[in-house]
Amino acid sequence: xxxxxxxxxxxxxxNSMAVKGVLSFAPNAPLFHHLPKAVTFVSLSSSTxxxxxxxxxxxxVGTTEAASGFxxxxxxxxxxxxxxxxxxxxxxxxxxxxxxxxxxxxxxxTLVVSTDPAHSLSDSFAQDLTGGxxxxxxxxxxxxxxxxxxxEKSREEFRDAAKKNGGTGVKDFMDGMGLGMIADQLGELKLxxxxxxxxxxxxxxxAISKVMQFLESQEYSMFTRIVFDTAPxxxxxxxxxxxxxxxxxxxxxxxxxxxxxxxxxxxxxxxxQENTRQNAADKLEKLRERMLKVRELFxxxxxxxxxxxxxxxxxxxxxxxxxxxxxxxENVPVKRLVVNQxxxxxxxxxxxxxxxxxxxxxxLELIQNDPELSSLLMIQAPLVDVEIRGVxxxxxxxDIIWK
Ligand SMILES: Nc1ncnc2c1ncn2[C@@H]1O[C@H](COP(=O)(O)OP(=O)(O)OP(=O)(O)O)[C@@H](O)[C@H]1O
Numbered sequence: 056x057x058x059x060x061x062x063x064x065x066x067x068x069x070n071s072m073a074v075k076g077v078l079s080f081a082p083n084a085p086l087f088h089h090l091p092k093a094v095t096f097v098s099l100s101s102s103t104x105x106x107x108x109x110x111x112x113x114x115x116v117g118t119t120e121a122a123s124g125f126x127x128x129x130x131x132x133x134x135x136x137x138x139x140x141x142x143x144x145x146x147x148x149x150x151x152x153x154x155x156x157x158x159x160x161x162x163x164x165t166l167v168v169s170t171d172p173a174h175s176l177s178d179s180f181a182q183d184l185t186g187g188x189x190x191x192x193x194x195x196x197x198x199x200x201x202x203x204x205x206x207e208k209s210r211e212e213f214r215d216a217a218k219k220n221g222g223t224g225v226k227d228f229m230d231g232m233g234l235g236m237i238a239d240q241l242g243e244l245k246l247x248x249x250x251x252x253x254x255x256x257x258x259x260x261x262a263i264s265k266v267m268q269f270l271e272s273q274e275y276s277m278f279t280r281i282v283f284d285t286a287p288x289x290x291x292x293x294x295x296x297x298x299x300x301x302x303x304x305x306x307x308x309x310x311x312x313x314x315x316x317x318x319x320x321x322x323x324x325x326x327x328q329e330n331t332r333q334n335a336a337d338k339l340e341k342l343r344e345r346m347l348k349v350r351e352l353f354x355x356x357x358x359x360x361x362x363x364x365x366x367x368x369x370x371x372x373x374x375x376x377x378x379x380x381x382x383x384x385e386n387v388p389v390k391r392l393v394v395n396q397x398x399x400x401x402x403x404x405x406x407x408x409x410x411x412x413x414x415x416x417x418x419l420e421l422i423q424n425d426p427e428l429s430s431l432l433m434i435q436a437p438l439v440d441v442e443i444r445g446v447x448x449x450x451x452x453x454d455i456i457w458k
Contacts, residue, residue: 123391123434125457128154129161132279134358139393140285141364142374146395147171149443150364150436151284152179153453156446158280159195166278167192167201171286174203181445189274194446198277356388363431364393367418372425379427392431393456394419396438 128137139151148169155167166189169176177184184190184201192199353359361382365375375392382389398415401408419435422428436456443452 123393123457124432125157128360128457129158129163132163134279134281136281136283136353136359138283138285138353138359138361139364140283140361141378142366142371145364145366145371146393146436147364148175148179148284149449149452150362150393150395150456151282152176153443153449154362154457155192155199155201155280155282156195156449157453157457158282159192159197159199160450162197163280164198164277165195165200165280165282166275167199167282167284169201169203169284171284173286176201176203176284179444179449192446195450200278354386354388359388360391361387361389362391362393363389363428364395365422366396367394367415367422369418369421372418372421372428375422376425376427379431383427390432391434392422392428393434393436394422395436397435398438 128135137151137154139147139154141147148171151167151169155165158165167176174185180192180201182190182193182201184192184203187202187204189200189202192201363375363378363382365371379389379392397419398408398412401412419433422433434456436452439452441448443449
């Protein structure tokens, strides 16, 4: 028996609007190669670009009309940070990318950042966004840039640079990555010598240092919405608790430094060493202070929100509940919970679909009765029957989720 639970529909989409019909887009739309110095906000109208390519997106429609409060998310030109996180594979990237597209199509110069070492932003946007630098995303009405931070790869390169140049290349390498600040703070500690046993938190330090750039660098000042596609729960919690985490790491670094210092004390002047050590300790203290600033930012209810993404299964709901509790403990603002991949009611006699949906409804009930999750605004997102890839498809998903 054919399963008819998924309603097929087709869409017609220009760069800034979607109506029913055929999903169309102009693949040669101009790239935003340069960041504009000043941003003018104008009302968005439908594009007049002729559709040059078309394909169909079939989807479930109308499963839920729960509003996400997007009006509140989009209002104001003061910068806001949205971090989307949850269990692996639930749709964090799809939700984050669709939110970023929606912000950009609503007049916000937007940056979407992946801090997940296993990036899927490139796959989601169907564009090559790798390389660890800002890459313009083709398609939205307003500038949308993506940044994939790969801390593990960065550490590898860092290690190589340290080996090749006997440590002298480390600063150049970090400068090249825009991490000069970290190099300045840690350079004197001869990190190259410590890389065989990297202090825990170094990966996260590299990721968070990019966040610090947002705060300090002119290059990023144009972005009024920054959306984070975070790594699965465990990594995210480490990232959020980084300042404490780094505190411990700094302690470890200083201890190691002390060991190195005493091992070489026979050939160095004690006075000079003490100076260097004190200097390095001061710099680390500065780094710690900066981290604390980031910590404050991510706990600022005016500028930051963590959106939990989950799916309607008992396992995912349990993990989301724990994540919510941890975020609350860290005082990170959480308001919204996206429950993704919900099956529509099946008008057919597909037993599998009926059972699956029943299961999902039970999981939704769990959410409603969960002390951690019940107070969050629940946004239900349907399971669509094609893979969401590319800006037009993300716009389509975003228009369903972010209303
Ligand atoms: N609502 C949806 N309907 C249909 N497919 C979806 C939906 N949401 C996500 N998917 C698909 O599920 C897969 C995983 O999605 P995605 O990469 O967004 O999840 P993730 O949580 O970011 O994964 P990871 O933890 O591996 O980074 C992708 O193939 C995506 O296209």
